[in-house]
Amino acid sequence: GDDVPADHPRHDSLVTRHRIEAGVDAGITSKQGLIAEGRGEAFDYLLGERTLPSADDAARAAAAHLLLARHPVISVNGNAAALVPDELVALADAVGADLEVNLFNRTDERMQAIADHLREHGASEVKGLAADARIPGLSHDRATVDADGIADADVVLVPLEDGDRAAALADMGKVELVVDLNPLSRSAQVADVPIVDNILRAIPNVTDHARELADADRETLERIVADFDAEAALADAERAIRSGELA
Ligand code: ATP
Ligand code: MG
Numbered sequence: 001g002d003d004v005p006a007d008h009p010r011h012d013s014l015v016t017r018h019r020i021e022a023g024v025d026a027g028i029t030s031k032q033g034l035i036a037e038g039r040g041e042a043f044d045y046l047l048g049e050r051t052l053p054s055a056d057d058a059a060r061a062a063a064a065h066l067l068l069a070r071h072p073v074i075s076v077n078g079n080a081a082a083l084v085p086d087e088l089v090a091l092a093d094a095v096g097a098d099l100e101v102n103l104f105n106r107t108d109e110r111m112q113a114i115a116d117h118l119r120e121h122g123a124s125e126v127k128g129l130a131a132d133a134r135i136p137g138l139s140h141d142r143a144t145v146d147a148d149g150i151a152d153a154d155v156v157l158v159p160l161e162d163g164d165r166a167a168a169l170a171d172m173g174k175v176e177l178v179v180d181l182n183p184l185s186r187s188a189q190v191a192d193v194p195i196v197d198n199i200l201r202a203i204p205n206v207t208d209h210a211r212e213l214a215d216a217d218r219e220t221l222e223r224i225v226a227d228f229d230a231e232a233a234l235a236d237a238e239r240a241i242r243s244g245e246l247a
Contacts, residue, residue, distance in 0.1 A: 044181050075159070077103055079199075084159075099127065127146045133149075163186030163187050178193070
């Protein structure tokens with residue numbers, strides 16, 4: 001289970017593995033999700049399982065974007081649902097965002113299992129099941145979204161999104177916030193705000209920033225957004241990984 005000692009040097013990796021395994025057993029996470037987890041874990045190892053200051057800046061910029069948004073939507077896949085269901089619901093509440101299930105390997109069973117799982121963790125409404133709109137430029141299953149969800153959103157948070165879909169969403173002109181441990185991944189590269197951090201740490205961090213900024217005026221939020229430099233954040237993460245100083 002989750003009873004990994006807090007001071008274990010690979011605490012986050014072990015917790016992440018356990019939750020992904022349980023997600024596969026529960027029909028929430030796909031087998032492909034296990035592989036994606038392995039790739040993420042390698043990068044977290046190299047980062048020393050730490051939130052870089054540049055990733056914290058990104059989390060703050062993401063919070064500001066979500067608070068400024070007309071219609072923010074948090075996209076939830078099988079890994080995100082298995083790893084941080086409570087935290088995703090808390091973030092959606094803190095910024096007034098919709099939660100939408102959006103799967104790379106879409107099956108009705110898994111869509112339903114994830115929606116049920118999020119409701120069990122306190123979500124009042126879960127989108128994604130209407131499937132009445134498409135993201136242009138993608139093949140059928142991967143393009144499917146809700147007309148009153150991701151299709152209508154001006155700001156989307158897509159944790160662990162695949163590169164093609166991240167690029168297609170960015171092409172639609174949406175502000176895209178990505179959580180991805182690999183600063184070289186296309187998802188991170190096309191994001192307006194790449195948060196290079198484990199989703200386990202990143203989502204609660206965005207929520208903390210959003211709560212702290214809840215009473216800030218638009219000018220303050222807009223300044224936080226304008227001051228954030230995506231390329232510098234990616235370069236900083238890459239530098240930290242190459243230096244090996246944290247691991
Ligand atoms: P592309 O370059 O097209 O974006 P990719 O190789 O990144 O492709 P996947 O392997 O499908 O595509 O994506 C998994 C991504 O999710 C990887 O970049 C991995 O680092 C990241 N990832 C996996 N687990 C986590 C996690 N717990 N927290 C944050 N990122 C994670
Ligand atoms: Mg990627």
